[in-house]
Amino acid sequence: MITEQVHALLTEIDQSEVASPEQLETFRLRYLSKKGVVTALFEQLKQIEPEQRRAVGQELNKLKNRAQERFQEFGQRLEASGPMSAGPTVDLTLPVVPNQLGSLHPLTIVRRRIIEIFERIGFNVAYGPEIETDWYNFGALNFPDNHPAREMQDTFFIEKNGGPVRDDVLLRTHTSNVQVRLMEHKRPPIRSIMPGRVFRNEAISARAHCVFHQVEGLYVDTNVSFRDLKDTLYHFAKEMFDKDSQIRLRPSYFPFTEPSAEIDVSCFICKGAGCNVCKYSGWVEIAGSGMVDPAVLSNCGIDPEEFTGFAFGMGIERITMLRYGIKDLRLFTENDVRFLGQFKGA
Structure with missing residues (x-):
């Protein structure tokens, strides 16, 4: 069988x-x-x-x-x-799928460059909260009670637990709140820059946005002068734009600095001859600045009789637009790969 x-x-x-x-x-x-x-x-x-x-x-x-x-x-x-596979055979006539690499966002490139420039001359980097109280965003910085920035048409105020909007909690309108926190908790000398996101209740257009990025700087020590501020920003302009860059200071007003000045840099595209980027003036505005108001130092527990300081602030989008000749602010947030791909290797 x-x-x-x-x-x-x-x-x-x-x-x-x-x-x-x-x-x-x-x-x-x-x-x-x-x-x-x-x-x-x-x-x-x-x-x-x-x-x-x-x-x-x-x-x-x-x-x-x-x-x-x-x-x-x-x-x-x-x-x-052939290969021992149950799956379909490879069709060698199909076009090759390119192995595309991404690129850094232009705002990231410029922010890193700004940080690098200031770190080389002794500034460290400090960060702070984006949701802030009225004191750190306005009060300590010498904003009067009736200042327009305190109104809801200019600032985003925060609701608490679904209740009514509070008038003392808000999305920060500048990174100056980090300056206040530094001065409250650290004794001079203080030499820091504060990059970060800020929020303002503005209509979105080619030149404005409700969310954008700033970097501010603060230097507080004994015998800090307006000349120190000018030399610092002059160094920055040469490193960021062109070695032949010049700067000029125009009198201005900010609640937290006195005296205050707007900072212009000579147009690095036309070399001061005049073009559409500088509106044929030969100069482009890059920052606001000034000597820290003694009242602000007192609000933060620093003796203005012993210490002085300067502060400055600039928009990262503004610097990026100038550096790369970008004319529409909205391009930074639309995530168009055709736009972002232009910055590979930048």
């Missing part, structure tokens, strides 16, 4: 054909696995009469060897014909 089964299985093995890895695995499970038909026949060998067991065992070994030979033949044939 076993001999007849062996002969039938030999015929079956010789006539088998395998054309895929799945069929090869099916062949192995049927003939060579521990639960296959060959193993089952070996289990029956112990029931054979002892005088016949040797001959039947030889037949079973012949069957097992033949199954292993065919399995190896099928495997070699499949390996030679």
Whole structure:
């Protein structure tokens, strides 16, 4: 009986054909696995009469060897014909998908460059909260109670737990709040820059946005003068724009500095001759600045009789637009890869 089964299985093995890895695995499970038909026949060998067991065992070994030979033949044939994969073959006529690399956002590039310039002359970097109280955003900085910036049409005030809008919690309108916190908790000398996001209730246009980025600077120590402020910003202009850059200071007013000045840099595109970037004046505005008002120092617990300081602030978007000749502020937030891709390697 076993001999007849062996002969039938030999015929079956010789006539088998395998054309895929799945069929090869099916062949192995049927003939060579521990639960296959060959193993089952070996289990029956112990029931054979002892005088016949040797001959039947030889037949079973012949069957097992033949199954292993065919399995190896099928495997070699499949390996030679291509990858042993059940999935579709690769269509080599398809166009290649380019391996595109991203790029840093232009605002990130300029922010890092600004930080690098000021760190090299001794400024460290400080950060503070974007949700702030009226005191740190306005009060400590000498803003009068009736200042327009305190109105809801200029500033985003915060609701608390779904209740009414509070008039003392808001989204910061400048990073000057970090200056106040530094002066409150650190004794001079203080030499820091404060990059970060700020928020103002403005209509979005090519030249304005409700969310933008600033970097402000603060230097407080004994005998800090307006000349120190001018030399610092002059160094920045040369490093950021052009080694031949010049700066000029125009009198201005800010509640937290006295005296105050707007800072212009000579147009690095037309070299002062006049172009559409500088509105044919030869100068472009980059920052506001001034000597820290003694009242602000007192509000922060610093003795204005002993210490003086200067502060400045500039928009990172403004610097980026000037540096790269960008005319629409909205491009920075639209995430258009055609625009962002221009800054690879910048």
